[in-house]
Amino acid sequence: MSAQSQPQFPPVDLAATEAILARYAAEPKHLISVLQDLQLHYRYLPREALERVGAALGVPLAKVYGVATFYKAFSLTPRGEKILRVCTGTACHIRGAPLILSELQSRLKIAAGETTPDLRFSLEAVNCVGACALAPVVMENDTAHGNLSVTKVRRLVRSGAAGSRGRGSAELPRPDDSPAKKAEESEES
Amino acid sequence: MSEVNLGDAPFTMTIDGKRVEARPGEMVLAAAKRAGIAIPTLCEHKAVESFGSCRLCMVEVTKAAWKGWKGLMTACLYPAAPDLIIETQSERVLHVRRNVLDLLLARCPDSTLIQRLAAEHGVQQTSFSVREQPDLCILCGLCVRICESAATSAISTVKRGHHREIGTPWGGPPPACIGCLACAHVCPTGHITFEEHGATRAIWGRSFELQRCAECGAPLPITVEQASFLVERQALDASYFSRCESCQRRATAQTFGRLARWQKLGLTQEPDARQEGGKR
Numbered sequence: 001m002s003a004q005s006q007p008q009f010p011p012v013d014l015a016a017t018e019a020i021l022a023r024y025a026a027e028p029k030h031l032i033s034v035l036q037d038l039q040l041h042y043r044y045l046p047r048e049a050l051e052r053v054g055a056a057l058g059v060p061l062a063k064v065y066g067v068a069t070f071y072k073a074f075s076l077t078p079r080g081e082k083i084l085r086v087c088t089g090t091a092c093h094i095r096g097a098p099l100i101l102s103e104l105q106s107r108l109k110i111a112a113g114e115t116t117p118d119l120r121f122s123l124e125a126v127n128c129v130g131a132c133a134l135a136p137v138v139m140e141n142d143t144a145h146g147n148l149s150v151t152k153v154r155r156l157v158r159s160g161a162a163g164s165r166g167r168g169s170a171e172l173p174r175p176d177d178s179p180a181k182k183a184e185e186s187e188e189s
Numbered sequence: 190m191s192e193v194n195l196g197d198a199p200f201t202m203t204i205d206g207k208r209v210e211a212r213p214g215e216m217v218l219a220a221a222k223r224a225g226i227a228i229p230t231l232c233e234h235k236a237v238e239s240f241g242s243c244r245l246c247m248v249e250v251t252k253a254a255w256k257g258w259k260g261l262m263t264a265c266l267y268p269a270a271p272d273l274i275i276e277t278q279s280e281r282v283l284h285v286r287r288n289v290l291d292l293l294l295a296r297c298p299d300s301t302l303i304q305r306l307a308a309e310h311g312v313q314q315t316s317f318s319v320r321e322q323p324d325l326c327i328l329c330g331l332c333v334r335i336c337e338s339a340a341t342s343a344i345s346t347v348k349r350g351h352h353r354e355i356g357t358p359w360g361g362p363p364p365a366c367i368g369c370l371a372c373a374h375v376c377p378t379g380h381i382t383f384e385e386h387g388a389t390r391a392i393w394g395r396s397f398e399l400q401r402c403a404e405c406g407a408p409l410p411i412t413v414e415q416a417s418f419l420v421e422r423q424a425l426d427a428s429y430f431s432r433c434e435s436c437q438r439r440a441t442a443q444t445f446g447r448l449a450r451w452q453k454l455g456l457t458q459e460p461d462a463r464q465e466g467g468k469r
Binding site for chain 1 (some may be wrong): 336342343348357358365
């Protein structure tokens, strides 16, 4: 299965799983909430954590696995610190999304849907992110980078690689005051 | 709904022009089956609740009061009700059925069951493009449902959309499986396979030892895990699965023999059982 093809599974600290489980009553109905919290913390759903969750909430492991594989918001393999979502919607496609995607793929040496072995980047090709005026767009976690060119994308990768160095926490960086974010906000209003 | 349901009182409805008796709470499919009216279905099984996933049992449903409006419903999930008028062979029903079989044939071109059903409905080959690397699974979910109700929920549907499949956690041997073969037994197309050699049974990538007769050592048709699961779930005596059928029969015969001897001696109880405090 695809889980085995991923290079790295960092050791899992189950204390975080226990802390997340402590937030909810031990009932099957809280499964998805718990999984969302786990995904946020670990940036994927580790098998050890899911086994613990199934036992704690009284949900058979097969069902937990079924739910975890059903929703796109969950990943069973470690995701990168920065998830780059390349918009391949119509507007972005016309304005060069395929070039952007292939540049990112060759820079990061991974295909869309994969994660770099050092867990810095995950690359995804997504459909419309709803910012067509900024085309071509790449989402870096929750931040939109618009009007991209191949050069700008290179810079994005370089800054991401530098910025994440030495950062051990699972917290997602959120540069809320980046120009692209502002542009996105003005777009919405 | 103006009908008054009189508790458990049976009522009548019409299926293909025949008056058919139905009971409150039962589905159209069950009532039809009892009346000898065949509706094709793949995902229905009496051991589990109806699920409506194969879409093969679609029928046309109407009532005199509905002014000619007819709905296409899955017979397995549509509750029987007084004065329903059901058609199982109308042109619209047959059209839908052919479409469903056409799609199933594109999914499982190698399934002899699907081939036969499709041919019976005049679908000789699918009009859709056949799936790459097809298997026999029609994704009816019957195996998952039987595993949940009769066993341990060891398997589930995984992923979604056209990646959806029946699977085990992380694709490996399912830890909760007890090797009972319920999934393989109910699978309509024979997608789920297992192997049995001597006292070993293999399914879902796991290998199980069969329970052995405590007296003659012959393997019983259930696994060790299945035996302990059933003992616990049905609150059976721990020795319930300890003997094979012929040893059990011999033991029973011996008991009867002993009973006959005591009766000749005028005893009503086994002498040592009386000492233990009158067990039986």
